[in-house]
Amino acid sequence: VESYIKDNFVPVKIHIKEQPQVFERFGVQWTPTMQILDPDGNKRHQFEGFLPPDDFLAQLELGLAHSAFARKDWEAAEKRFRHIVETLPNSDVAPEAQYWAGVAPYKRTGDAKSLQATAEAFKQRYADSTWAKKASVWGK
């Protein structure tokens, strides 16, 4: 986790007693809260509470994936979402990553095949997740 943060982010720590005005500015009500901002300072992801390392790492990668998605870099977004599913398949956010890994290529090509394939994939994996329900409308 430490090396992932060093390699991918400018790391900032804000203490509630030292800088309550920064909590206010970023709409943070609870600790710990983690936010991922893009290079222009736009918030792209937030998560709260303690998490074990694998789930924490998956959240960091999810944030970067969502940031790529927001800037319409569909290829980079798909790669990052898929990487979560492949390398951290038991993390809490893996079903969400599998969902968006199917959306990104559809956004790039307009070909609904990736959505159908994702709906099928949810029958094999994460079938009980809320993301499987969301993807179910893509099935044939």
Place this chain on the structure above:
Amino acid sequence: MSITWREDIDAALAEAKANQRHIFVDFNAAPL
């Protein structure tokens, strides 16, 4: 090497923009 945490959010925003890097902000209440 441990993480070099920044504490000045505006300086970090400027650094991130200049280097086209994302920012990770840890809002915490751990003992100082």
